[in-house]
Amino acid sequence: MNDLVSIITPTYNCGEFIEETITSVINQTHENWEMIIVDDCSTDNTKEVIDKLSRHDKRIKYFLLEKNSGAAVTRTKAMELASGNFIAFLDSDDLWMPHKLEYQLQFMKKNDYAFTCTAYEQIDEIGNSLNKVIKTNMKTNYNGILLSCPVGNSTVMYSVDKLGKFVVPNIRKRNDDALWLQILKKEKYIYGMPDILMKYRIRNNSISSNKLDLVKYHWKLYREIEHLSVIRSIFHICCWGVLKTFKIK
Structure with a gap:
């Protein structure tokens, strides 16, 4: 049997987008x-949307946290529940290309890589391409993640x-970067595929949209x-600021 991939999807009030993601x-x-979907106590129709789809596909597994705890706790809970040989991450408003899992697994097995990511494109809130x-x-090591983190969460x-x-x-924000740093203390590199296998949705009210915050x-x-x-912390914040200011990343 082919390797089981556990897809980690934390969600909070993403009823508008999560059906397309699933x-x-x-x-x-x-x-x-x-697909391990852990709901951080959504107050919209997220559960109803997921229930509709999971009734027809038992691979979609929904779990509800007892209290709102943030994305880091939600991701950790999903990882605890995962039973796959591989773990992949997919945010509840992003989209995968149809061959994403197949191509990435082939890439990892062919090269004996344990930790990988792919290229991706940006789309706007309603799904239109931003042509970026x-x-x-x-390959990127621990210091490379500290400097610029050229890794899209939903590609890993x-x-x-x-x-x-x-x-x-x-931590409430940058917990994906924090996770990659933890993994890179155990694995020397994250290896990148040039293939564009994910669409990253830019939302107006995104938690990561306020750069100063x-x-x-x-x-x-x-x-x-x-x-x-x-x-060293000041140095990395300055580097991050320069990259964002000049849109190098």
Whole structure:
């Protein structure tokens, strides 16, 4: 049997987008997957949308947290529930290309890679292309993630058989970067595929849209979670600011 891929999808009030996200998983050419959707106490119709789809496809598994806890806790819970040989991440408003899982698994097996990501394109809130592709590096190490993090969360897949499971550091924003840093303490590189296999939705009310607000979360990541020196933390925040200002990333 082909390897089971556990798809980690935290969600909160994404009823407007999550049906399209789940459909992009149902349409995968690699069919041996389970989609672990953990709901952080949504107040919209998220549960109803998921229930409608899961009634027809038992690979879609829905879990509701007892209290609103944030994306980091939600991702960790989904990873705890996962039973696959591989874990892939998909946010509840992003979309996968139909061959995403198939091509990425082939890429990992052919090269014996344990931790990978792919290129992706940006779409607007209603799904129109923004004609912008985010490319990957062939390989990125711990310091590379600190510097610019050229990794799209919904493109990442890693081998549970080789690396095990992880606890996502509990910060409200940049917890995906924090997770990659944890994995890169165990695996030297994350390897990038040039193929565009994900569509990343840019939303007007996105939690990551306020760049100034993100500075404090970068500081928390560098100082409290990664325990970098003050000077090194300031250096990385400045580098991040320059990359964002000039849209290098």
